[in-house]
Amino acid sequence: MTPEPHFPTGTDDLAPAPPPGCPAHGTGPGGLHRLHETPDLRALYRRLREEYGPVAPVLLHDDVPIWVVLGHAENLHMVRTPSQFTRDSRTWTPLRDGTVKPDHPLMPHFAWQPVCSYAEGEEHKRLRGAVTGAVATVDPRGLRRHIGRATQRLVNRFCESGRAELVDQFAEHLPMAVMCQVLGMPEEYNDRIVQAARDMLKGTETAIASNEYVMGCLRRLTARRRARPEDDFTSHLINHPAGLSDDEVSQHLRVVLIAAYEATANLLANTIRRVLTDPGFRAQLNGGQMTVPQAVEQSLWDEPPFSTILGYFAKQETELGGRRIRRGDGLLLGIAPANVDPRVRPDPTADMQGNRSHLAFSGGPHECPGQDIGRAIADVGVEALLTRLPDLRLDCAEEELRWTQSLASQHLVELPVRFSPQPTQDVTAKPSHTPHPIPRARPAWEIGTVSAPPRPAPPPPEPPATPSAVPAGGTGRPQGAWQRFLRWWRGY
Numbered sequence: 001m002t003p004e005p006h007f008p009t010g011t012d013d014l015a016p017a018p019p020p021g022c023p024a025h026g027t028g029p030g031g032l033h034r035l036h037e038t039p040d041l042r043a044l045y046r047r048l049r050e051e052y053g054p055v056a057p058v059l060l061h062d063d064v065p066i067w068v069v070l071g072h073a074e075n076l077h078m079v080r081t082p083s084q085f086t087r088d089s090r091t092w093t094p095l096r097d098g099t100v101k102p103d104h105p106l107m108p109h110f111a112w113q114p115v116c117s118y119a120e121g122e123e124h125k126r127l128r129g130a131v132t133g134a135v136a137t138v139d140p141r142g143l144r145r146h147i148g149r150a151t152q153r154l155v156n157r158f159c160e161s162g163r164a165e166l167v168d169q170f171a172e173h174l175p176m177a178v179m180c181q182v183l184g185m186p187e188e189y190n191d192r193i194v195q196a197a198r199d200m201l202k203g204t205e206t207a208i209a210s211n212e213y214v215m216g217c218l219r220r221l222t223a224r225r226r227a228r229p230e231d232d233f234t235s236h237l238i239n240h241p242a243g244l245s246d247d248e249v250s251q252h253l254r255v256v257l258i259a260a261y262e263a264t265a266n267l268l269a270n271t272i273r274r275v276l277t278d279p280g281f282r283a284q285l286n287g288g289q290m291t292v293p294q295a296v297e298q299s300l301w302d303e304p305p306f307s308t309i310l311g312y313f314a315k316q317e318t319e320l321g322g323r324r325i326r327r328g329d330g331l332l333l334g335i336a337p338a339n340v341d342p343r344v345r346p347d348p349t350a351d352m353q354g355n356r357s358h359l360a361f362s363g364g365p366h367e368c369p370g371q372d373i374g375r376a377i378a379d380v381g382v383e384a385l386l387t388r389l390p391d392l393r394l395d396c397a398e399e400e401l402r403w404t405q406s407l408a409s410q411h412l413v414e415l416p417v418r419f420s421p422q423p424t425q426d427v428t429a430k431p432s433h434t435p436h437p438i439p440r441a442r443p444a445w446e447i448g449t450v451s452a453p454p455r456p457a458p459p460p461p462e463p464p465a466t467p468s469a470v471p472a473g474g475t476g477r478p479q480g481a482w483q484r485f486l487r488w489w490r491g492y
């Protein structure tokens with residue numbers, strides 16, 4: 001069965017007209033709301049919940065009908081029931097019958113690709129198995145060490161000036177620096193690849209060229225590691241028993257790089273902004289009532305980096321949240337509305353410490369396999385930034401902050417900050433409020449903790465160093481085995 005041209009099925013009797021002058025304007029045929037014309041999606045989701053309950057019919061560009069799932073339980077049910085709902089967009093009726101044209105603005109989200117995000121069943125298991133297998137080889141301690149070092153390098157670039165713009169100079173760089181390292185191409189991390197990733201996601205005219213640039217890096221990496229494997233994510237992806245082809249490997253590297261870059265950049269920017277603009281939040285952090293990981297988790301509840309996922313598709317006629325869903329109907333996974341569902345969160349301002357049941361990473365068979373990496377980047381990055389720049393403050397009025405909003409996510413455009421200028425620090429040292437003393441040179445065999453007289457740290461190495469980065473002090477001097485062990489153990 002095919003839904004009526006303009007409505008997901010079962011909604012024709014549920015088409016209220018908006019009140020005249022309604023601020024959540026943008027209504028199309030049948031009085032259904034056009035999501036893309038809505039200036040405030042949160043307000044619209046609230047209103048839809050009141051009007052329709054946990055599953056509401058809405059319109060996308062070109063008045064393409066789709067359901068938006070607002071309820072926490074309904075979203076969970078959808079992602080956990082692969083017998084009824086799939087991520088394979090080729091089953092979506094408006095795509096099959098041509099209602100969704102090839103130039104539809106959301107096509108990049110809907111166009112099926114041979115990667116795990118769109119696969120299901122055995123094929124999904126095969127592709128995802130290779131990704132989760134490679135993720136499992138990432139050593140958490142080594143990862144935290146890379147994140148700590150990458151943070152130190154980024155902060156070193158602006159710490160002496162007393163001001164920075166943290167979206168551009170920090171939040172968008174840190175995930176890319178870390179992921180280039182994890183994938184095994186630290187030499188590709190630079191401003192160009194960050195700019196290319198940003199450009200691809202914005203869908204500007206140069207998006208195709210930027211995509212080609214990123215894919216070029218990933219294809220070359222795949223060829224290098226196929227010829228000579230190393231102990232990195234890419235080599236493990238290639239050597240997984242699932243036997244991915246070169247094309248599958250580079251396409252999955254792209255999924256991983258872009259998912260990690262975009263979502264983690266949002267998470268970092270959102271968490272830091274909250275610390276800077278919410279005195280209660282900062283007081284809890286400073287007073288020790290909240291740890292940085294708890295602050296990050298709260299941000300995942302309040303401002304999930306992906307607000308919706310486009311989309312899931314009904315494989316058969318079914319029911320969800322009291323609505324009759326017809327085979328081939330599309331549904332948006334409503335992460336942001338699910339996280340404020342009054343049935344799980346009667347007081348949306350309550351803190352959710354200790355509760356990780358938000359849907360920021362989705363659930364079911366497609367649940368984000370990189371969530372520990374995303375969390376680690378945010379935890380270590382925010383902690384190290386606040387340690388290095390303890391008096392960090394916003395350098396504009398809070399009302400001046402701007403976001404770009406799309407259906408899938410909301411990005412902070414800029415986060416200007418000020419702080420007392422700080423000297424650069426040794427990138428291999430633990431982040432500190434004060435300049436780090438450089439360890440005294442000592443013979444390789446010496447084991448001990450004899451303190452060295454403090455000396456100013458040298459400028460950071462440029463370009464960013466690789467895993468074989470010079471040891472503390474940037475001098476290449478040998479360190480005590482105990483010190484090296486402690487560094488490895490602590491992760492920085």
Ligand code: HEM
Nearest residue numbers: 116117256259260263264267305361362366368370373374
């Ligand atoms: C804060 C950071 C992150 C957030 C909020 C996030 C969120 C998500 C969400 C919501 C999905 C969609 C699940 C679905 O289709 O139902 C997803 C999928 C995915 N994510 Fe993440 N992600 C993050 C970081 C990462 C990182 C660091 C990696 C890589 C190491 C990664 C790799 C993936 C992959 C490969 C998928 C597709 C999984 C599948 O379809 O089976 N993500 N992520």
